[in-house]
Amino acid sequence: MNREELAGFLRSRRARLAPREAGLPEGGRRRTPGLRRQEVAQLAGMSIDYYIRLEQARGPHPSRQVLNALARALMLNTDERAHLFHLAGQPLEATRRRGDVPEGTLHLIAFLEEVPAYVLDAKYDILAWNPMASALMGDLDSHPRDDLNVIRWVFRSPELAEHLSDEEKGRFARASVADLRWAAGRYPGDPEIQALVAEMLACSPHFAALWDEHEVAVRREQRKCIHHSAVGTIDAICQVLPVPDRDDLRLVIYTTEPGSPSHQALRRLRQVTLSS
Known part of the structure; x- marks a missing residue:
């Protein structure tokens, strides 16, 4: 407790x-x-x-x-x-499982060739992704593995402002902190989550202010307006889906309205991945 x-x-x-x-x-x-x-x-x-x-x-x-x-x-x-x-310790504490992403989930994101898709764990580490996700989020393959954390990007990376408006970034930051607080309560003894929270409280007054509000909300579907230097603006629906038999992992997929300008932008992004 x-x-x-x-x-x-x-x-x-x-x-x-x-x-x-x-x-x-x-x-x-x-x-x-x-x-x-x-x-x-x-x-x-x-x-x-x-x-x-x-x-x-x-x-x-x-x-x-x-x-x-x-x-x-x-x-x-x-x-x-x-x-x-x-x-309050009711029910018994859940234990966050660590390890590789299930093989079936890796196959799934590989088959999703026309939409960005990646796998996120409870502390917002990106564990696996497809080429479209890398093209949308900035060449994920070039990042060191220990640098692929969305919470750190939101509160410490000035590059995020290039992709999201101030309003979008504010909403995403609030939603991410509320979701991380839920994870901290879900896995209260997890040292990696505790270390991330302590790190962000020490380095980001914005994070500390949001954390102090005690908002709790699991991330689910969310709309985002993303500005991409190569293909323009993409109005996307960010689907957050649980990975079967792994309650600490989530599959994140970006979709757009079929036939919309954003859909065409994703298709152009697909051509970028094929030509690179």
């Missing part, structure tokens, strides 16, 4: 929830935003002293019943509820 992280998560979720959203009266002026501790305890059906101890990182190990009550009281979504359970 990670008491400090659990306490911070509860405080952040309480602060974002307005009384009217929880079906409570406003009750006059409030010194701080969100619900009061007493209101959360009331909604969850527990004593105020018990809840205060949880928020002060000195409470007992909460049961599944208590966690379910807190999830309802704080109106957590599916990803946030799972994160709450992971932080």
Whole structure:
């Protein structure tokens, strides 16, 4: 059980929830935003002293019943509820598996000849990719293996600004941090994830500010507007799919609307990969 992280998560979720959203009266002026501790305890059906101890990182190990009550009281979504359970050690900690990408997944991305596709692990290391992904993201084959981390690119690489607008980069940065926090809760004892978080907290104030917000959201489908020097603008749908039997790996595929200018741009990018 990670008491400090659990306490911070509860405080952040309480602060974002307005009384009217929880079906409570406003009750006059409030010194701080969100619900009061007493209101959360009331909604969850527990004593105020018990809840205060949880928020002060000195409470007992909460049961599944208590966690379910807190999830309802704080109106957590599916990803946030799972994160709450992971932080409290319910269910048992998952262990992130390390090793090669399954052979079937490698075959799949090789057969996806017309769309960029790559495999990402829980700490945002790119483990495998096809030629289209390399052409879109900047010659991945030339990067050292330990440099293929998307989180580091987002917060430390000025080259990313050449491909994404400031607005796009901001959205992607926020989504990536929320997803990494979910992974940190899912695999709380993973030294590689812990080391990456510590590194980014030390070197990036932007990352630290987003991390401090305790947002949690698993990355799924996302739209991106990518500016490529060779083929122009590509409006893509970024599909994030789980790899079968490997809950620590995800397959990322970029698709476009058939017949659209972005589709034609991807076809031109395909010609670039064939001629190089």
